[in-house]
Each structure stands twice: as structure tokens, then as C-alpha cells.
Amino acid sequence: MDKDVENSCWRCLYLLRRKVMTTNHEVHCCHLHFGIPGCENVFINEKACGNSPYHVSVKLGKTTTNSSCDVVVDNDLNLSWLNDQLPTSLHNYFELYLPYCFAYMYAKQYRKPYTTSHTAQSLDGCTATKSGHSKWIGNQQNLIHAHRMRALCDAVLIGKNTLINDQPKLNVRHVEGSCPKRVIIGGGEELDFSSLVDADPGIIIHATKSPYPHASLNTIKLDNQENENSLENLLCVLCKKFNIYSVYIEGGAKIISSFLQQKLLNVMQMHISPMLIGDGMRICSLPAIEEIKEAQKFIRGKFFPIDDEIMFVGIPQ
Numbered sequence: 001m002d003k004d005v006e007n008s009c010w011r012c013l014y015l016l017r018r019k020v021m022t023t024n025h026e027v028h029c030c031h032l033h034f035g036i037p038g039c040e041n042v043f044i045n046e047k048a049c050g051n052s053p054y055h056v057s058v059k060l061g062k063t064t065t066n067s068s069c070d071v072v073v074d075n076d077l078n079l080s081w082l083n084d085q086l087p088t089s090l091h092n093y094f095e096l097y098l099p100y101c102f103a104y105m106y107a108k109q110y111r112k113p114y115t116t117s118h119t120a121q122s123l124d125g126c127t128a129t130k131s132g133h134s135k136w137i138g139n140q141q142n143l144i145h146a147h148r149m150r151a152l153c154d155a156v157l158i159g160k161n162t163l164i165n166d167q168p169k170l171n172v173r174h175v176e177g178s179c180p181k182r183v184i185i186g187g188g189e190e191l192d193f194s195s196l197v198d199a200d201p202g203i204i205i206h207a208t209k210s211p212y213p214h215a216s217l218n219t220i221k222l223d224n225q226e227n228e229n230s231l232e233n234l235l236c237v238l239c240k241k242f243n244i245y246s247v248y249i250e251g252g253a254k255i256i257s258s259f260l261q262q263k264l265l266n267v268m269q270m271h272i273s274p275m276l277i278g279d280g281m282r283i284c285s286l287p288a289i290e291e292i293k294e295a296q297k298f299i300r301g302k303f304f305p306i307d308d309e310i311m312f313v314g315i316p317q
């Protein structure tokens with residue numbers, strides 16, 4: 001995709017997300033105008049005007065009309081395209097990122113955030129070596145994708161082992177956008193939060209069974225027993241107390257598997273990189289099954305090209 005169009009499309013989506021979150025009215029339809037950097041326009045619940053190379057109309061709810069490049073977003077943020085005349089690269093761009101612009105509406109309706117997990121894995125299904133090294137599985141475009149997701153979501157969430165092994169910043173550096181709230185699950189006083197604190201002054205939330213006072217952290221006490229509702233309760237607290245309407249879960253495997261097992265993932269994104277790691281950390285730590293018919297399946301699954309690699313995106317069934 002032409003860089004100018006890509007940047008313009010990104011600004012337009014970012015603007016849409018902000019407008020949806022700040023409008024005082026229920027959103028019925030939006031018109032997006034973009035293509036020339038700096039001339040992006042988003043109209044909510046009003047007739048669009050002006051000339052721009054690209055024009056996308058978004059209808060919310062079950063309405064179906066027929067004009068050029070209409071997309072319908074349902075209550076669960078699934079997209080259906082009508083008369084789509086966008087180039088494939090732009091179509092994919094909207095298909096990947098448009099739902100997050102409406103996560104606020106999803107959260108208001110269901111009283112919990114819209115959740116998406118992302119991992120980068122090898123062809124043999126590993127997300128890290130046995131010693132925990134994972135930098136970098138996935139190409140440069142995967143990194144840009146991750147930063148777009150961070151910018152489009154209210155919070156990015158990781159498990160404590162990922163903090164220990166990777167010392168990530170979890171801010172937004174590769175695209176325009178602001179740093180999300182950062183949520184760490186598990187661990188206690190032994191954790192070193194300096195990579196997060198040094199990267200951005202924004203909110204850091206530590207959800208743990210054993211909270212302790214720390215000047216840079218907001219803490220949430222988790223149940224001592226990891227019961228089947230523990231993560232659902234956490235998501236509700238994030239939504240109610242911290243105004244977090246969308247959560248991007250960046251790993252590792254244990255935390256993503258917990259969300260998956262508790263049926264709390266709206267979307268799973270799995271980037272696949274052409275390498276073999278061997279005896280490493282697996283993408284999921286799910287219980288063993290006897291027969292293939294018991295395997296976790298997906299609906300609306302699709303493989304997206306990510307430069308010269310691919311990413312599977314699907315809704316866990």
C-alpha cells in the first residue's frame with residue numbers, strides 16, 4: 001500500500017476511535033474520508049461532504065444499505081462488507097483494525113472490555129526458546145502491527161514471566177498514537193517494573209494475589225484461588241475502575257491460555273514466522289485432548305499477509 005495512503009488511513013481510524021469514545025450520542029453510522037495525509041475526516045451520524053480519494057461508510061447494528069464501500073458492524077464487532085471497492089490491502093487494513101474503533105460501544109453493552117490476544121510463533125508452534133528468548137519471532141511489519149494494536153486498545157496486558165524475560169516497554173513507538181494503560185498479571189515484590197516506568201509515565205496496573213505498596217503502580221488484588229471467574233472479575237474491574245474498554249493481550253502462553261480456557265477472548269491473532277525453534281515454549285498450554293474433534297476451533301478465521309509472513313485471526317469457538 002502507498003505509504004501516504006497507509007498513514008492517512010491510520011490517522012482516520014485513530015480519529016474515529018477518539019470520536020466514538022467522546023461522542024455523547026449513540027453512534028448509528030460513520031463516514032470516513034482519507035487518502036491525503038492531513039486531510040482525514042470522520043463524520044459521525046451526519047451526512048459526509050468533501051472530496052477525498054477514499055470513502056468508507058460504516059453502519060452500526062443490523063442495517064444493510066447498498067452504496068459504494070459500505071461496511072456493517074454488528075453488536076459483537078463483526079464486520080460485513082457490502083459493495084466493497086477498496087483495494088485488497090486497504091480492505092485488510094479495515095478488517096483488522098476497524099472493530100477496535102467501536103470497542104467502547106461493545107464494553108458499554110456487555111460491561112466488559114473487548115479482548116484480543118496476539119502471539120508470534122514459529123512454524124513448529126513455539127513462542128520462545130526453552131530458556132525464554134523470543135526476540136524476535138516475526139518480521140518488522142509484525143512489530144508495526146503490534147504497535148497499532150497498542151495504540152487502538154485502552155490497555156495492553158502481559159503475564160509476569162513476559163515482564164521478567166523481556167523487560168518490555170509496552171508503549172507506542174512504531175506508529176503515531178499514545179501509550180495504552182499497561183497491565184501485568186501475577187508475581188509480587190520481586191518484579192522489576194523499571195522498563196515500563198522509564199518508557200512512559202502512564203498508568204501501570206499490577207493484578208496480583210499478593211499486592212504490595214509501590215509508588216508507580218495501581219494494584220488489583222486477585223483471588224488466591226485461580227478459579228474460573230478470576231480473569232472475568234479482573235476484566236470487569238479494569239472496565240469499571242480504570243475505564244478500559246479494550247485489552248490487547250501480548251502473552252505469554254500461560255496468560256493467553258488462561259483467557260482462552262475461561263472463554264474470555266474475543267479475537268486471537270497468531271503471527272506465523274518461517275522458522276523452526278525445536279523444543280521451546282509452546283503457543284498454548286491447554287489440557288491434552290483425545291480426538292481432533294475436541295480441538296479448539298475458530299469462526300470467521302482468516303490469514304492476513306503481514307509483509308512476507310502471515311497472521312491468522314479468528315474468533316475462538
Ligand SMILES: NC(=O)c1ccc[n+]([C@@H]2O[C@H](COP(=O)([O-])OP(=O)(O)OC[C@H]3O[C@@H](n4cnc5c(N)ncnc54)[C@H](OP(=O)(O)O)[C@@H]3O)[C@@H](O)[C@H]2O)c1
Pocket residue numbers: 118119120121126127128131132133134137158159160161162163165166185186187188222226230231250251252253254255256258281
Ligand atoms: N512470541 C511471542 O509472541 C511472545 C509474546 C509474549 C511472551 N513471549 C515469551 O513467553 C515467555 C513467558 O510466557 P509464559 O507462558 O511463561 O508466562 P506469562 O504468561 O508471561 O506469565 C505467566 C504468569 O501469569 C500469571 N497468570 C497466568 N494465568 C493466570 C490466572 N488465570 N490468574 C492469575 N495469574 C495468572 C501467573 O503468575 P503467578 O504464578 O505469579 O500467579 C503465571 O506464572 C517469555 O519467555 C516471553 O519471551 C513470547
